[in-house]
Amino acid sequence: MAQQQPQPRRVRTFRPRRNVLDELGDTELIKRYRLDRAGIMYVTEMLRGALESPTSRTMAISPEMKVVITLRYLATGKMQLCNGDDLGPSQPSVSRVIAQTVELLASPAIATRFIKFPRTRQEIQRRQNEFMAISNFPGIVETIDGTHIRIVAPKEYEEEYVNRKNYHSINTQIVFDAKYKILDVVANWPGSTHDARILRHSGLMRAFENNVIPAGCHVLGDSAYPCKRWLLTPYLHPLPGAQEAYNRAHKRTRCVVERGIGQLKRRFHVLHGEVRVSPQKTCKIILACAVLHNICKDRNIQLPEENYVVENPADDVEDGGGNEAAPAGVPNDGLRYRDYFVNLRFG
Template sequence: MATGKMLPCSSDDLGLSSSSIAHVRTVITQTINDSDPQLVSQFVAFPQDASQLQHNQARFKAIAGFPSVAGVIGTTFRSSSVLSTTYNKEFKNFPGDPIILIDTHVVFDAHCKILYVVQKSVDQEILSEGGLKQIEGVLALAGYHLLGDSGYPCRQCLLTPYLRPLPGPQLNYNRALKKTRGVMRRGISQMKRRFPVLQADIKLKPERVSRIIVICAILHNICRDRNIPLPEGEDDDDGDDSDVKVKDEKMMDEENGPVESLPPSDLHYRLHFTDLHFK
């Protein structure tokens, strides 16, 4: 995963056939993801106690003054060359596009550690059918929020930018949100540098791509905990918005449509929050 050329490099280094390396890779990734969920939660887990949440929100607030932030959420796409009606029902692909897009929703804390990772078909469904629903209660009880982009539905626990902000508090809110969400860009950039396999299309079945991404998330957090430096290269804040550009080009109509057509209580909450903190 760290080379981006898993089979050829591992085969040369270990003196084994590519088929043997592929089998071992499949067994390991499947075992970690499916057989031992506690192992995943040991390294990738959303904080539950007040002290952790307080520490995290203080770090986020220091970035741009945006209060009560528990994490930033974003989507990265990893494509697969496999196309079938079975996968089309579970993973999103666009009409006429032979590539299956796997939406990987990642939540980062202020230290660029991953708090949550989940595969979901579209951003609009992330708070339903499981998704982040299981941590929504933690956020609501503690009074904290996630920060998302305009592809996510605005909720009391998930704040998103105004599509057409008015001068004053709304514009201040948008600017602070964008700057705070820079953590997302840095976190994704760090993962790509540590694991070049994430920089390009992974030519595997969708479920295998999902397992690989979860494994990379676990290893990324271990590196952060142990202060393992990034590979030599460009600064981790490289401004790489390629994932965002893909979404903007192919999902602009969807994002500018139903996102603002939300329950009035959620939109009123955002308005009140904006007027309270960004005058």
């Protein structure tokens, strides 16, 4: 019997890798990756220590390339496009790179650095003035809403992820200020969960209920949320006069959160379609997109197709009067407090 010959060792081949940071201008970088060159380098430097390869292999993927690959995926939602751009790495490498970079962006150390509620009196006052400039609604520091991020049907607890529109999703609670910057995001609840339940278990509610947030600060939400002293919802059947005026101002001001969610999903199309990873990984993708959205806001990086910007002359607006503590005798019940607030501010 003839002795079997050993198989020759397969030689790995590497495709050449593009340096898109040198090849493309800022306009094209923003179009394809949602950040300009300076923004991409800012994110890279922030994550460099964790993204650098622990080996000295010649073809190790650089931190810059890892950030570019991840941004391309988040901008399009299509992992194969990262390969289609001829960036160089193989599809398995692309998948590993995206998972690693998203994990870092969604980590508590990074997320709490870029997504945070204003704490100082000056920060709170500035946000109240910005909201006041929209529709003369006093005391508002943020607007809140829920949005569903479609996911592929999970293998476990599949029925819990089916929302009221009969598709699988992550129900995400998100909070914006008047400049469309994200102040808080909760992305860990299945699609069947009601908005009010997510709020009830959130750190945002604990902060308001435990008086961590100063008295006189208000959040605007729709009728899916319970009406509270700090969370103002619209009247379902407003009476003529003050209640109708309140509802009009409420609607115009609360449009901020709807536009903010629209901006987030247009900036990162991965949130627009069906995310084809596990619910746990999807939650991290949502948080990573929120971090990057705020980085874009901090660096004034606009969407390529964004043709409107709400300009609020905040510095020219006088104090809306929302920071003072409520006087004695103000009702604790949310619905009665809303009546008190409406009669005081819109009567």
